[in-house]
Amino acid sequence: QQPVQSPQAVILREGEDAVINCSSSKALYSVHWYRQKHGEAPVFLMILLKGGEQKGHEKISASFNEKKQQSSLYLTASQLSYSGTYFCGTDNNNDMRFGAGTRLTVKP
């Protein structure tokens, strides 16, 4: 069961903020966030663990609501380099499923 991401796409101007949401129907061990640029491999951004521990990117933040099985990725003061497709991954005991992705475009 893949997690559901929203929105599917978002267009921003440099300096604007964005929120990407991820929800799962299953209880989660952790939530991962990745960014993929066109033609490249996904790159790890952040992990959120049950109990509140977080590890990841210094300029990107995220939240994890364990009871609701939801996570949100917060991109603030966006830069051109933030453009790409963002995926959340939900880890259920080594079985990692990814959402369909959110395409983020940052324009000058």
Place this chain on the structure above:
Amino acid sequence: NAGVTQTPKFQVLKTGQSMTLQCAQDMNHEYMSWYRQDPGMGLRLIHYSVGAGITDQGEVPNGYNVSRSTTEDFPLRLLSAAPSQTSVYFCASSYAGSRDGYTFGSGTRLTVV
């Protein structure tokens, strides 16, 4: 430090042919996995392994086999290629528990004609 190395980068197969996609990592990661990526569908898990000698099925395992004889290598075998297996394939690895996230290979773009 090479990370996760996938070969080949591109491959064209005829329907019914078999082949093996190679994946090797030099980070001593216990966990390795294979994903396929199709437009609009994100990454779908094919098979994964939590250590040498241990493999398990993911979301879309049909038509694919894996084995894990060493910590470093996790090859993916297509038994009889079908056009529906045209996709980009990614191998990923991590330490057990994946607390540091997955490291992905650069991918193999496979076309089955």
